[in-house]
Amino acid sequence: MTPTLAPIDWAVLIATLLIIVGYGTWKTRGSKNVQDYVRGGNTSQWWTIGLSVMATQASAITFLSTTGQAFSDGMGFVQFYFGLPIAMVIICLVFIPLYHRLKVYTAYEFLENRFDLKTRSLTAILFLIQRGLAAGITIFAPAIILSVVLGWNIVTLNIIIGTLVIIYTVSGGTKAVTVTQKQQMFVIFAGMLAALFIVIDLIPKEVSFVDAIDIAGATGKMQVLDFSFDLENRYTVWTGLIGGTFLMLSYFGTDQSQVQRYLSGRSMKEMQMGLMFNGLLKVPMQFFILLVGVMVFVFYQFNPAPLNFIDKSTETVLNSEYGDEYRSLQEKQNVLFTEKQELSLKLSTDEGERTRIQLSKLDSIEKNYRLESKFLIKKAIDSEYANEYTRLQNELEGLRANPVSDAFINKKDELNNLYKDSAKDTQTNDRDYMFIRFILNHLPVGLIGLLLAVILSAAMSSTASEINALATITSIDLYQRNQKEDLGEEHTVKMTKWFTLLWGIIAITIACFADLAENLIQLVNIIGSIFYGNVLGIFLLAFFFKYIKGNAVFVGALITQAIVIIGWWFDWMPYLWLNLFGCVLVILIANVLEFIKPSKK
Structure with missing residues (x-):
């Protein structure tokens, strides 16, 4: 039976979304040059950058799947993020100074300066493939929610959600994404805090919060740290510190959806402080979201739960x-x-x-x-x-x-x-349905609308960042770079807007063919892990292996990508290790190729 939303829930949900879309469109109207449209005019302060970076990563999948992951398997998933602070320090010391000095619009411009055009183009294409797929999944996740709430067709909902994002992203570019993400993060923090307090309040009065933690611990849900070296175990301290560090280095250091967030900073110091802010806050935030899922598990120890959600x-x-x-x-x-x-x-x-x-x-x-x-x-x-x-x-x-x-x-x-x-x-x-089912069945009127707004705001912020980055890469790294003559800034901005619309349509199309798979948040991270290690290895070759030339890197990257895909397909290792595997492999192959036959730049 499809739940019915109360009028006040509708009011909260619609008002929140319209204010975010309207404000982002109005605030950033009239971006006419590439500097404003792609880099947001370089006006962002550190806290804006930090919130924007967090909002880009915190999609609807975070709130649907992470809570479902905790409900099913407990707090161990937080180990996935242990490498994040390490990665933030390295990016602040190595990546940001280089990007800032070269005044690049995209991360891949640097690769042409260091290697050649074909290496830049290949890396850009790898980004477009993996991030294009992920953008579709971030639309699909909230469509699941509304299909449960409204009983509407998922395809129709994919189109509606994608269209809302396209409106303000096409209009204002990077600045529109950054401006709206501050409001979205405020809604997200408020909603998740409210959810935690409500679920604790719904647990019987004689059961304190400490008791609830004890009950969760008795069933293994509070086991955070796993120091085992079992490669069959996806989430351990070592996979987080090693595989997670390489994944986060790739994501925050080479993924344009994140790089574009901090390139909008007004100075190098603001960029670095914004990333460190994200590094300090992200792990506690994920711990908190997992805790919400664990508390829902405890709630169902005292209230009947369905066999399937x-x-x-x-x-x-x-x-x-x-x-x-x-x-x-x-x-x-x-x-x-x-x-x-x-x-x-x-x-x-x-x-x-x-x-x-x-x-x-x-x-x-x-x-x-x-x-x-x-x-x-x-x-x-x-x-x-x-x-x-x-x-x-x-x-x-x-x-x-x-x-x-x-x-x-x-x-x-x-x-x-x-x-x-x-x-x-x-x-x-049904893990990805657990949290939404709990919201609809057990939360008070008004708060239901707020929590739905939280999940949709997260989806919009993440999707907007992704299609903004996809359009930028397509415009700057592929279209503009391969033009024989300079067509002017107004033309570049116009084409970037058209590419934003195109990638929005592609993301909606991918969403229409998406599947729940094992778990949405795992699916997104698996897609990233297949490509990120290879891309990170290319950047590390550019930074630290000055004798390596473009041909060796290009051929090595192609071979590495094929091997990583085969390794994923035949399940050679937990997916987080693919980041380390791909990174090391492309470095080794490029060195061997350079040694066998020195390449010309």
Whole structure:
């Protein structure tokens, strides 16, 4: 059943979004030169840069998937960000002084000066591929939310959300993105604080915050640090410090969506202070968001939770031949809930280690129930489409004697639509739905609208940064650089606006074909890890290996990218290690190629 928003929630949601879009469009109207449109006129102060950098990274995926990750697996995901402060220091000492001295508009201009045009173009294209994909996913995430809230088609919502972002990004360029992100971050901080206080308040009064932490700890949700060297474990202190550092170096040092944020600073000092501000605040912010997800988990120790947070999936399986099996699972979970509730209350009155162990075992049992429920849902959906598929195939066979008839064509179209629907609806992963379901079912009127505005503001800020950067790279690194004559600043700004519109449309198109995959935030980071290590290696070659020439780097980058994609496809290592792997590999291959046959610049 689709939830209904109260009028006050609609008012809060619509007013927040319209104010942000309207303010960004009005404040930055009339950007006529490249300096203003691409670098924001170099007027940003350090705190504006810091908030803009954080807003670019904090997409809707952050709030949907990170809370869902904590609900399912606990606080360990925060280790992913341990390399961030290290990366910020290195970027402030190495990258920013170089970019500032060369007065570049994009990070990849430097590569042409150091190597050659083809290396600059290749690196720019790698950025366009990975960031274009990510931009589509950042639109898809909030579309999921509104599809739950409104019952609207996800494709329609992708178009609406993407259009809102395009309006002010095309109008004002980098300055519009930066200006609006300050308001968006204010909404985000206010909303997440409110969510934490509300969820704690909803936990029974006899259970204090310390008790809630203890309950979460008993089920392993508060285990933050993992010092193991198990490569099968995605999130450990070492993957965060090593793989995470290389990922963050690539993202903040070479990804134009981030580089463009701090290049708008009024001085090198402002740029450096802005990045350090982000480095100091980002890890606590992610810890806080994960804590919200853990507190929602504790809330559900005292309140019944669905086996699956996607209502449509539950309805499908209950109406299928597997309905009785699913109801049996629901009954088992109800019995389990009563036991967990009693144990949680005991633990809050200091019942000891035995209670902790019992609660942990019950939590493991419930996880198995959830896995069983997903399996049943998948079978039910497949069965539903299988029966429909058989019926349509039989009807099609009867019409095959006249394949040009309207009846045959209509049945063929119906069968094709069935394939599309089957691919779209076979989603059983519900972690990304957990937080939105909690918001809609348990938060008070008014706050629901605010939390929806938080998630949509985050999506808009991140998507705006991405399509702004994509357009800049396309315009400056590819279009303008390959023109034989200088067409003037007004023409460059005009073309950048057209490229912004084009990339906005591409992002919307990608969003329409997106899937939940395993977990949205992991999907974005996996895409980045496939490309970022290679790109970072190219930059490190430019910084520190003065004897390496352009041909060796270009060929080495192509070989490295192919190997990294193969390594990801065959799951050679956890995805975070791909950043280190790609970085080291391109450096080694370029050195070998240079040694075998010295290249000319």
